[in-house]
Amino acid sequence: MKTEQDWQRWFIDYERFILHYARLAAAMKVELFCVGVELAGASLAREADWRRVIEKVRERYPGPLVYAANWWEEYDRILFWDALDYIGVNC
Numbered sequence: 001m002k003t004e005q006d007w008q009r010w011f012i013d014y015e016r017f018i019l020h021y022a023r024l025a026a027a028m029k030v031e032l033f034c035v036g037v038e039l040a041g042a043s044l045a046r047e048a049d050w051r052r053v054i055e056k057v058r059e060r061y062p063g064p065l066v067y068a069a070n071w072w073e074e075y076d077r078i079l080f081w082d083a084l085d086y087i088g089v090n091c
Helices: 004-027 040-045 047-060
Strands: 033-037 065-070 086-090
Touching: 004 033, 004 040, 004 047, 033 047, 040 047, 040 065, 047 065
Parallel strands: 033 065, 065 086
Antiparallel strands: none
């Protein structure tokens, strides 16, 4: 991403994408929902945006949430783990 506008556009699109699947997961009574997988560029640079996404997902999906971080140079630098129910690490 080169500008703040690029980031905003990406998160608008990502929210639309992930909220669609959160609604489906709720309707299908899925046991656990993952809000993202190995999105290190976004997860490390945009804590507030992720907290907003997680909050919106919680409004649509009643079950536990996880984010699946990369094992190398991501999982140990994420600042929004406390907003989730589980910590996910892909090894």
